[in-house]
C-alpha cells in the first residue's frame with residue numbers, strides 16, 4: 655500500500671476579536687477556523703517520523719497569534735494571511751487549506767441608534783471563506799453565504815414540468831417557497847498575499863452584493879422554478895463582481911404540504927382556500943448550479 659494523499663491540522667478553532675475605538679464604539683468578530691497542511695509529511699504517516707509534523711496545537715497557537723497581530727476581517731484576507739504564513743514559514747509545507755466561518759454579531763439598535771458595544775445573533779447565517787495557499791501557485795479563494803433561511807408565502811409557481819405515469823405532483827401557480835441559501839463565488843486566483851491585500855475592499859462588497867441580490871431576487875421574482883431563480887441570482891452576482899469567475903448555489907426546496915380538512919364538516923383548506931399547511935422537514939428538493947462567464 656502507499657499514501658496517496660495527506661493533509662492534517664486543527665479544526666473548530668474558535669476565536670473572537672474586539673476592536674476598540676477611541677470614541678467608545680467597539681467592533682466584534684467571531685469565527686471558527688480550520689487549517690489543514692500538505693507537504694513533505696508522508697513519513698509521519700508511513701514511518702512514524704514526527705519530525706515533519708507542525709503539531710496541530712502549533713497551528714492553533716499560530717491562528718491566535720496571527721489574529722492578534724493582523725486584521726481578521728475580511729475573512730478572505732485573514733485566510734490568506736494564515737495560508738501564506740504556513741507555506742512560507744515551513745519549507746516542507748507546500749500547501750495550506752484555511753476555512754473560516756464567520757458568525758453573526760449584528761449591532762443592536764437601542765433608543766433608535768446603533769449601540770456602541772451590544773450585538774445580537776440575528777440568525778444562524780454565516781459568511782464562509784475557503785482559501786488554499788499553494789507554494790508557487792498563489793492563493794485560490796472561495797467565498798460563501800450559508801444558512802440564510804428565507805420563505806415567501808406566494809410569488810412562486812411550478813408548472814409545465816414533464817409528466818408521465820410516475821408523475822403525481824399537481825401543477826401549481828401559487829406556492830410557498832422556502833429554502834436555506836448556500837451561495838458561493840469563486841475568485842480569480844491571486845498571485846499571493848500582496849495581491850489579496852491590494853484588493854481587500856472587493857471582498858466585503860462582493861459579500862454585500864451577493865446577499866442583497868439573493869434576497870431581492872428571491873422576493874421580487876415571480877419564480878417559475880428554483881432552477882430559474884437561482885440562475886438569475888448567479889448572473890447578477892457575476893455582473894456585480896468582475897473578479898469572480900464562477901457563482902454556485904445549492905438550494906433545498908423545503909416543502910409545505912396542504913392539509914385537506916374537508917373530512918371535518920367540509921372545511922375548505924386546499925387550493926385557493928389553503929391557509930394551514932404542514933411544513934416538511936424531509937424529504938426536500940435540492941437544486942444546484944454553477945454559473946460561469948461565457
Ligand SMILES: O=c1[nH]c(=O)c2nn[nH]c2[nH]1
Nearest residue numbers: 812878879880881907939
Ligand atoms: O422549483 C422546483 N424545481 C423542481 O425541480 C421541482 N420538483 N418538484 N418541485 C419542484 N420545484
